[in-house]
Amino acid sequence: MTLPIILCDDDILLVAHYQQIIENAIMINDYDMKLVLATTDPNDIFLYLSNNKLTNSLFFLDIDLATTMTGIDAAQRIRTENEFAQIVFITSHHELALETLKRQIAPLDYIVKDPEIQNEKRQIENILNGRHESTFIDRSSNQRHLSFRIGSRCFRVAISSIYFIETSASPHKVILYGDNIMYEFYGKMNDLEKEYPELLRVHKSFLINPEKIKSIDFKNRIILFPEEYSCSFPLVKSKLLKKLS
Numbered sequence: 591m592t593l594p595i596i597l598c599d600d601d602i603l604l605v606a607h608y609q610q611i612i613e614n615a616i617m618i619n620d621y622d623m624k625l626v627l628a629t630t631d632p633n634d635i636f637l638y639l640s641n642n643k644l645t646n647s648l649f650f651l652d653i654d655l656a657t658t659m660t661g662i663d664a665a666q667r668i669r670t671e672n673e674f675a676q677i678v679f680i681t682s683h684h685e686l687a688l689e690t691l692k693r694q695i696a697p698l699d700y701i702v703k704d705p706e707i708q709n710e711k712r713q714i715e716n717i718l719n720g721r722h723e724s725t726f727i728d729r730s731s732n733q734r735h736l737s738f739r740i741g742s743r744c745f746r747v748a749i750s751s752i753y754f755i756e757t758s759a760s761p762h763k764v765i766l767y768g769d770n771i772m773y774e775f776y777g778k779m780n781d782l783e784k785e786y787p788e789l790l791r792v793h794k795s796f797l798i799n800p801e802k803i804k805s806i807d808f809k810n811r812i813i814l815f816p817e818e819y820s821c822s823f824p825l826v827k828s829k830l831l832k833k834l835s
Contacts, residue, residue: 593648595648595649595650596626596650598632600630602630608628609625622722623722632651632659632664646676648675648678649676649677651677653680674737678701678717680700681702699717734748738775739776747771749789753767753799754815755779755782756797757795758774762777763777764776764779768802783797790830802815808832811824
């Protein structure tokens, strides 16, 4: 799935400069990414987000926006609305980095504004390459991964190692079960279902990996997985599951 990128700096010349670097890097390296918005006004970001549902996404934000909303304010609002957003701050003010820690924004990285244009270019290219590798590439097997964040840490789990995902008793959270792993993180089943078509929705509370099914008990409507994990399914899903067995 294409990774959407949003760029915001209050200097229109810098917006054009960073836009060119990002778009050239995407084109030259054939990254599955797209710069969907480049703006000088942070309000444009939230207008775009209100019209476009994003899960995985990458933001480049000027930390010291000379607008009614600072880059830190914008980032905090983005983080509130999208737990999985990756935020990169563009700054010439190193002291503001401490403020991002106080506000628990957990940025992915910082780009230091530099008179040496090549330094900025290199920083942006390194970030894009890092996102490409962590989102789309498994160097050993080239498998797809499911990405999520717990606190300030970003995790990636190979789809092939997932048994199923279920809704958690904690509001707005889900639990992932897999090969000797279990994670609880913020997420929505509808978004995960849409973003990871390899997983099958068999219940409003369960999203399963069909490749990991050990057996299906149709009488009791239970799907069995390795390590004695199991989940239930409604009668209406029996016909679909029989096609898998």
